[in-house]
Amino acid sequence: MACKSISSITAGDGAEPIEIRVIRKWLSFVYKEEYCFLFVDREGTAIEAIGSKRDKAFLDAKLVLQSCYRVTNYLSARARQSHNVVPRAATIKLGRGTHFTPIDDSPFPTNYFNFLLFNRLRDREGNHFLLTDYIGRFDTITSDGPTKTNK
Numbered sequence: 001m002a003c004k005s006i007s008s009i010t011a012g013d014g015a016e017p018i019e020i021r022v023i024r025k026w027l028s029f030v031y032k033e034e035y036c037f038l039f040v041d042r043e044g045t046a047i048e049a050i051g052s053k054r055d056k057a058f059l060d061a062k063l064v065l066q067s068c069y070r071v072t073n074y075l076s077a078r079a080r081q082s083h084n085v086v087p088r089a090a091t092i093k094l095g096r097g098t099h100f101t102p103i104d105d106s107p108f109p110t111n112y113f114n115f116l117l118f119n120r121l122r123d124r125e126g127n128h129f130l131l132t133d134y135i136g137r138f139d140t141i142t143s144d145g146p147t148k149t150n151k
Contacts, residue, residue, distance in 0.1 A: 003070065006045040011078040011090045018092075021068045021108040025060075027053065030083045035059060038085060038112060039071075039092070046086045046112045048079070051094035058096055068105040074098045086112075 004016040020039035023046070028034040035056045037049040051059045063069070075093035084091075 005043055006039065006041040006047045007043065009047060009076050009088075009090050009092070011076055013076040013090075015072060015074050015076070017070050017072045018074075019068065019070050019103055019108075021105060021110070022063050022065055023110075023112050025063065025065065027056075028083075031080070036085070037063065037094070040109055040112045042107050042109075044109045044112070047088055047090065047092055048085050049074070049092040049094050055094070055096060059094060062100045066105075066110060068103050068108050069100040070103050072099045072101075 002017075003019045004013075006018060006020070009018070018039075018041065020041055022037055023040050024038040026036050028036050033053045035051045035053050037051070037059075038046055039049050040046045071092075075095075076090050077093050079089055079091045
């Protein structure tokens with residue numbers, strides 16, 4: 001059976017199989033009852049998948065970080081009003097009826113990044129629809145010589 005790409009998932013779709021790599025998983029800080037995942041497909045497109053915190057043990061037994069799966073029997077829903085990790089209009093809902101079949105992981109990206117230029121960071125101030133990770137910023141070099149310990 002053919003698999004659907006993440007980019008074609010919309011809220012309310014039927015659960016056609018998708019093939020994904022599990023990039024991240026975490027307990028939501030804002031939505032206390034959610035157990036969240038970041039999935040990426042072969043194309044490098046990402047989507048947030050959400051399960052119930054009460055199903056954490058079940059989902060942890062099924063989904064291993066950096067592993068790849070064919071996922072069936074999930075629901076697609078509209079993305080939350082705030083605190084999303086990817087800029088998508090849909091999300092995937094996982095439950096005890098969702099099936100995960102391990103597959104070969106060679107064609108899948110191992111990371112997902114959604115970079116934002118530093119000068120666009122102000123645009124996100126006060127806008128909580130999409131979360132923004134901030135690593136740092138390089139400004140200037142103050143010295144290009146060796147340190148006192150030559151390290």
